[in-house]
Amino acid sequence: MSDTEFRVTFTPSGRRGTAAAGVTVLDVARELGADIDSVCGGRGICGRCQVTVGSAPGKPDSPDALSAPGPTETDYRGKRPLVADRRLACAATICGDVVIDVPLDSQVHRQIVRKRAEVVAIDIDPVVKLHYIEVAEPTLEDAGSDLGRILAALESQWSLRGLAVDTALLAELQPALRRGSWDVTVAVHSENIVTGIWPGFRDQALGVAYDVGSTTIAAHLCDLASGDVLASAGVMNPQIRFGEDLMSRVSYVMMNPGGERQLTAVVREAMDDLIGELVEEAGVARDDILDVTVVGNPIMHHLVLGIDPTPLGTAPFALAVDEAVTASASQIGLEIHPGGYLYLLPCIAGHVGADAAAAVLSEGPHRGDVVQLLVDVGTNAEIVLGSAGRLLAASSPTGPAFEGAQISSGQRAAPGAIERVRIDRESLEPRYRVIGSDLWSDEAGFADSIKKTGVTGICGSGIIEAVAELYLAGVISRDGVIGGEHLRIIADGRTSSYVLDENASILVTQPDVRAIQLAKAALYAGVKLLMGYLGVDTVDEIRLAGAFGSHIDTKYATVLGLIPDCDLARVSSAGNAAGTGSMMALLSRSARTEIERVATEIEKIETATEAQFQELFVSAMAIPHATDEFPFLASEVALPPIQPPPLRTGGRTARRARTRGNAQ
């Protein structure tokens, strides 16, 4: 090593090598592959490349190993304050052997940890990146095109080669260059196409992550570089006016040729309106948004793309496209930056959509060694099972009962809906909670707290708790029969019902219990089918995704046998896993690569063609029992004995109860 070559080590990456005296830390880092962020390309503008002098193990600190701060640093008034002891890697040069510590906020591929329902770490590495460049001014001697000089600057200053440029952007090049006095910031998508240009230095690129559900559409506005969520907004899916649940919307299209165009138009309009809300809340402009990600179930996925979803309604349930789709955002009517792109995550199978793919990305069953069961329940339950070695996916036709549909007093989860239910094991008296109030129905002030909404019905989580509690209280047998004699149990001669709220006339009827049984049997059979394929008898952890997973008490889901027996401590809600996955794809290029690979690797099991599925389905109708296949559950919950409960006294006729209920 010559006198003017020094040893340089970067932490935490561990990259090391030698560098000549006088070379900037940023240049050495690039040379050695150490990860230091920069937007301005080493011009002392953006302040993203801040580093500190670290300690080499067993060696004293060497404060003189870097050049003394020169004017760039002492006068620095850039975008990010220069914290004490920190140096600008683009200005400080090597003067001796040195260890350079790159703090988290100066790393390009830093992780952010998002605290929502649960902790998910996202590697920030956006598909759209900003690059500040100084473009050569044209002269009469060298009057190459503006585009050519921009591409040359990107190559020489950022090592970006062979870039294309969005046609919509061609008209912007000249004015930006001239207003910026030949210094501009450009946005580059996937390191292969220039999608935006602004005069001078620019540090902000935004993106929107959508989760297009059949009931609600949620959108988050994020800073692509920091991962910060600047604003969030949600809206009811306006397609609801064409049909409450998915299949009724597909029916609408079948009955009204061209109806898919209406469904497409309203969902796109709602998505665009959300952008308006987001930019207003964050005080930014639509043009600041450069990238958009979208997840949704297969039917939403198709409708957003303008594809007729009716083939998804009949066997063999073939998707038009299951591959990830990258397109111009304007193609689906989103008014963002003209060079803004849209990315739809891949679908996994005919009924396992981009929402499930996003949930996989978020929950990462493919990244772990334990057998994870990931379930997202809607009109169909999307089920993913497995671990790093092997992942399986299937969809079970649960129907809409879990969403409160096809239930006598059922309704969507909305203020006024009963969402929690407890039945006293002895008196069989109920108490409950209603969405919109924090009080239980037997607590003081409850009536006041629900004055606005009243008690309007029972939502998905409410009916599940009701049926599970009635089972635990012995009102419902393992086979799902409501029986016994009690003031709250009314009979019409053939079947009995349980009166949950006599004032609001809310009953749990025998058909209600049957609907829940059918739904839970479908889900459970799907899970068991995948467990059979995977060759496991138990699962190590269970993640319940989506609105259903957020609202349901996992204990009751286990009591009813929606999901297999598992240590309840390892059964949890995955929150809005699809939305989180959408955001991960927005913020991380490698997340896109990852889910595209995983989506093709997942083994798709079609429940409709599995003879075994019907068997599993029939045997899953019964409710789990203490002596049964549920050891974990039995250890935590007092399951009723096998024999049906003894008859109780105090029954009354259905006629009476109904009359009372209706009269109030």
Added chain:
Amino acid sequence: MSDTEFRVTFTPSGRRGTAAAGVTVLDVARELGADIDSVCGGRGICGRCQVTVGSAPGKPDSPDALSAPGPTETDYRGKRPLVADRRLACAATICGDVVIDVPLDSQVHRQIVRKRAEVVAIDIDPVVKLHYIEVAEPTLEDAGSDLGRILAALESQWSLRGLAVDTALLAELQPALRRGSWDVTVAVHSENIVTGIWPGFRDQALGVAYDVGSTTIAAHLCDLASGDVLASAGVMNPQIRFGEDLMSRVSYVMMNPGGERQLTAVVREAMDDLIGELVEEAGVARDDILDVTVVGNPIMHHLVLGIDPTPLGTAPFALAVDEAVTASASQIGLEIHPGGYLYLLPCIAGHVGADAAAAVLSEGPHRGDVVQLLVDVGTNAEIVLGSAGRLLAASSPTGPAFEGAQISSGQRAAPGAIERVRIDRESLEPRYRVIGSDLWSDEAGFADSIKKTGVTGICGSGIIEAVAELYLAGVISRDGVIGGEHLRIIADGRTSSYVLDENASILVTQPDVRAIQLAKAALYAGVKLLMGYLGVDTVDEIRLAGAFGSHIDTKYATVLGLIPDCDLARVSSAGNAAGTGSMMALLSRSARTEIERVATEIEKIETATEAQFQELFVSAMAIPHATDEFPFLASEVALPPIQPPPLRTGGRTARRARTRGNAQ
């Protein structure tokens, strides 16, 4: 070689090799790289793969070398009649050693020869190709996406790998597959993206080649596979209402911020209207058009793309983009197939546009060994000089005089304009021809033949002939001074004018001659500048492109010294070379590659910065002379002596002539 391997030779390609008995001729051709066309992929539908059994030199014909025609051939009722002795390469199989002749119309890369003003050979190899595929039907066991199964079919049946698909097309996949019972034809652009899909077999893909001139916009509708021109249409460039010539339109934009958007809107609308005319004339649909090419001068090029052209009006004349541009046709408002593309040829330099690039493609100076001078005269003259080894390009500021502007009686070439002029060498009496009539003005019936239009002015070619004839008749001196005494020469005390038509009051004034001298000096100086750079004293051939080149008599162009001395037999019009180049780019992928390469290789000379240019310009003001640098010219035309002509008698005053002219 085993008993079941035979020798197969293809002519005219000369490809040879061995093939197993029973293999189809088409498969052998693909294996050996012999060029046989097919759209249906060997299914006996399209009839494009017809071949004949040829003769091997020194060997007898071997009629049994191919299998006897089976049902596919005997029952063939496909798209193209099966000519006598011809076989379908996809049906006939190898039974012995054989020579297979592939006729011209069965070759993929066949040439078509277009007979217009001159003969240009175009290799047909369109960027957009149709491929018929049989797609696997989805089943419950294998319900991959429609897109996935289409891409798999393209890979297995056409060896096309890794294709993308136009997002706009995603909604079309399912209906096309279902209507076509899983057999569809797809359009593939550049072998990398699927841009169209139709149920069943389809054989027609159309394209439009535009030539967007500042005065007129021309468009040709072509069959992309055969190269046939199905319809042609033209329209005045509606930008004319913003300014007759290019620079006045640029001025309009400078004076009216945002005016470029108006200019862009009207030119795009006119281009789209032309498509309406073309499809109506040819009886086809807009959706049948899959590809579009556009050429134009730099200002038209920028305006079509929506780019503000004003920077082109001032030094350093930098283009926003000079690279070839490929974009969705819908981005510039052309209503063709939703997956239709647009290709703009590259520009060469600030004032040497995509029209010049197209002319280069058409005239091919870079393909020959002789030094070719290619000139396209508009407001600027675009000049290309050189041969295969080295090409140079420059633009000379000729101004609009050659287009009839800035001439006292000048007008655009239109009915009523004088376009041909002869001056009797002795009597100095003129005769002329007018656009719209085939008769000379001294022929019987002339007055009747122009009754509709009258004589309205003099166009570019007319003023050039007038000045040249006046020079040859001795009325104008080498220095461009109108002199002498004659009834047709009138003087106002300072300068003289020649009366070309006393009734229509059409004069050739001294300023007119000066305007022509300035224009021709600019052009000639530009040519001489390039000749100096190339190190040649003479050029081998001269091609005059564009409307100017078509209308001008090359002899007069040489007499006036617009172009250097050259064997007049090798000076010719290139016709609408730009339009031909546009069509070549439409029909040939390799033509696009070729001109993109050549455009970057051409050396650009900026006349504005060349001190030498001013010198050349000044010395080019004089009109060529017999003792001068024009030996070829002097041998063919009787040039006047150096001395100015003797005074003639019979002059009259300008006042009288003007009064007469105005009175009628």
